[in-house]
Amino acid sequence: MRILIAGIGNIFSKDDGCGSYVAQALQGCINGVDIIDFGTGGLQIIDKMLEYDFIIFIDAGDIEKDVQMLEINENALDSDELVQTVLTMSLGSSHGITLDDILTIFKIRKFSGKIIFILCKPYSLDLGLGLTEQCKENAIKTIRELNKFLRENFEIAIDTNKAEKNLEKILEKIT
Structure with a gap:
């Protein structure tokens, strides 16, 4: 099974860059998955994503909790509920392609893999680099x-200490 962790985010809009920063921090901290920081990528990222059986999107999202996981499967790609959920993530204006766009293309291209969103609550989408202290947490x-999630479902582990230190270093360099 090919697994992709896809960091999504606009690093020039403070906390909206959360997914990108997490993807960068995970580099060198995990085996058995591919990690790509797609940033605000456009349509060219779709073909790469379709090569995988399982995609984990990490992004900022309009959520109540600090972190929330949403599981999407091929059956959910047809549901109006999914479209409403994705549309409430407030992602369209700062990304080259929205998650709604990606899911629509997945549906058209008959993607049969699984999709998980791990959403991180943002506190500022103002212009600027780095994360607010709350979003860093x-x-x-x-x-x-x-x-x-990876341990329970795939017996894959992240060196979380190293990833957290990587995140600190990344944020220190830009602020």
Whole structure:
């Protein structure tokens, strides 16, 4: 099974860059999955994603909790509920392609894999680099939640200490 962790986010809009920063922090901390920081990628990212059986999107999302996981499967790609959920993530304006766009293309291309969203609650989408302190804590929670999920479902572990240190170093360099 080919597994992809896809970091999504606009690093120039503060906490919206959470998914990108987490993907960068995970580099060198996990075996058995591919990790790609897609940033605000456009349509060219779709073909790459379709090569995988399981995709875990990490992004900022309009959610109540600090971190929330949503599981989407091929049956859910047809549901109106999914479209409403994705549309409430407030992602369209700062990304080259929205998650709604990606899921629509997956449906058209008959993607049969599984999709998980791990969403991180943002606190500022203002212009600027780095994460707010609250979102940085949520990014760490995201790494831990991802580790728990991968251990339970695939017996894959993340070196969470190293990932958290990587995140600190990345954020220190840009702020």
